[in-house]
Amino acid sequence: MTTRRQFIEKASLSTMAVTLPFASTFSSSVRKQEDKVLRVAIMGLGSYGTRVAEAMKDCKRAKLVGVISGTPSKIEAWKEKYGIPAKNCYNYENYHQIKDNPDIDAVYVITPNSLHKPHSIGVARAGKHVICEKPMALNAEEGREMIQACQEAGVHLLVGYRMHFETKTLEVIRRQRAGEFGKTLFFQGLSGFMIGDPKQWRLNRALAGGGAMMDIGIYSINGARYMLGEEPIWVTAQEVKTDPVKFKQGVDETITFQMGFPSGAVASCLSTYSMNNLDKFFLNGTKGFAEMQPSTGYGPIQARTNQGPIEAEHITHQTTQMDEMAAIILDGKSPVVPVDGEEGLRDLVIVDAIYEAVRTGARISLI
Missing domain, CATH: 3.30.360.10 (Dihydrodipicolinate Reductase; domain 2)
Incomplete structure (x- = not known):
C-alpha cells in the first residue's frame, strides 16, 4: 500500500526529472543570450571613430571586428592596433561586399554628415545593422529615406545618441x-x-x-x-x-x-x-x-x-x-529614451x- 508520504516523494522525484533539464536549458539559453556579442565595423576612421574604437575595448556586448575607410594607411594602422583581420577591412568602393561576410553584424557610420545617407543605405542593403552618428542625415527627407531602406532590408537603424x-x-x-x-x-x-x-x-x-x-x-x-x-x-x-x-x-x-x-x-x-x-x-x-x-x-x-x-x-x-x-539589437531591449x-x-x-x-x-x- 502506498502511503501519502511515498506518493509525495515519488511525485517530487518525477517532477524533478521533468523540470531540472528544462531549468538547465532555460538557464543556458539566458546565459547564451547574454553572451552574444555584437560584432561591429567602424566606417570612417577619424578622431571620433578612434574614440569609439578605444571605448569599445571595455565593452562586454560589442566588439570591434572590422573597418571601412578611404585611407589605406589608416586601415593598416587599425589592423595592427586592434587586431583586425584583413578579410574584415574594406574601402568606400567595395564595402558592399560585407554582405558576404558573416563575421560583421553591424556598421557604425562615422563619416561626414552628407555621407550618412548613402553609406547607411549601402550598409542596410548589404544586410547589416546600421548605427549612424548624429545628425542622422542632412535633412528630414534624407532621414525618411534611410528609415525606409533599413525597414526594407530588415535591419536596425540606430543613431549615436550617447x-x-x-x-x-x-x-x-x-x-x-x-x-x-x-x-x-x-x-x-x-x-x-x-x-x-x-x-x-x-x-x-x-x-x-x-x-x-x-x-x-x-x-x-x-x-x-x-x-x-x-x-x-x-x-x-x-x-x-x-x-x-x-x-x-x-x-x-x-x-x-x-x-x-x-x-x-x-x-x-x-x-x-x-x-x-x-x-x-x-x-x-x-x-x-x-x-x-x-x-x-x-x-x-x-x-x-x-x-x-x-x-x-x-x-x-x-x-x-x-x-x-x-x-537593443541582440536582445530587443527598449531604452528609456x-x-x-x-x-x-x-x-x-x-x-x-x-x-x-x-x-x-x-x-x-x-x-
Whole structure:
C-alpha cells in the first residue's frame, strides 16, 4: 500500500526529472543570450571613430571586428592596433561586399554628415545593422529615406545618441518624469565651442549640411525633448554671423532658437561655433530645477538639482552606448529614451524648421 508520504516523494522525484533539464536549458539559453556579442565595423576612421574604437575595448556586448575607410594607411594602422583581420577591412568602393561576410553584424557610420545617407543605405542593403552618428542625415527627407531602406532590408537603424545612456542624464529624466520638479515650464540649452581649422569638413556646407547647428546645436534640440519629455509644436530662430569669411554662406556660426511645447513649456537655446564655456542644460519647474554643466561633453557630466548634486560613477559614454546598442539589437531591449531612426528623424524635422525660421523670420509650426 502506498502511503501519502511515498506518493509525495515519488511525485517530487518525477517532477524533478521533468523540470531540472528544462531549468538547465532555460538557464543556458539566458546565459547564451547574454553572451552574444555584437560584432561591429567602424566606417570612417577619424578622431571620433578612434574614440569609439578605444571605448569599445571595455565593452562586454560589442566588439570591434572590422573597418571601412578611404585611407589605406589608416586601415593598416587599425589592423595592427586592434587586431583586425584583413578579410574584415574594406574601402568606400567595395564595402558592399560585407554582405558576404558573416563575421560583421553591424556598421557604425562615422563619416561626414552628407555621407550618412548613402553609406547607411549601402550598409542596410548589404544586410547589416546600421548605427549612424548624429545628425542622422542632412535633412528630414534624407532621414525618411534611410528609415525606409533599413525597414526594407530588415535591419536596425540606430543613431549615436550617447547621452541617452548616460547615468546622470537618465536620473534627471527619471526625476522629471516622476514629477519631482513639479510642472516643468522652461528649458535652456547652451551648446557651442570655438571651432578651429577653417578647412575642416565641419565648415564645408557640402559635407556638413550647415554649421554649428548640424554639429553641436542638435544637442540642445535633443536635450530639450528628453528633459521636458515632450515634442515641440513650434520654433523661432535668429542667426548671428560675425565672421563671414570663416563661416561662408550656408554655414551657420551662431543661431539662437526657441521652441514651444504642448504643455506650455518653452525652450531657449543657443548653438555656436564662436564661444567656449557653454555646454549647459537647465530645467525649471514649479517645485524644483535641474542643472547640468557640462551637460553633453565626453565627461564626466556634472548635474545638480534643488536637492543637491547627483552622484554617479563616470563610465566612458561610448562604452556604455555600444553595450546598450548591442542589447537593443541582440536582445530587443527598449531604452528609456529611444535611439532609433524615428528619434533621429524628429531632430531633423526641428533642424529643418530652425533653418526655415532663420530664413523667413517666421514662427514655424511643427504640427
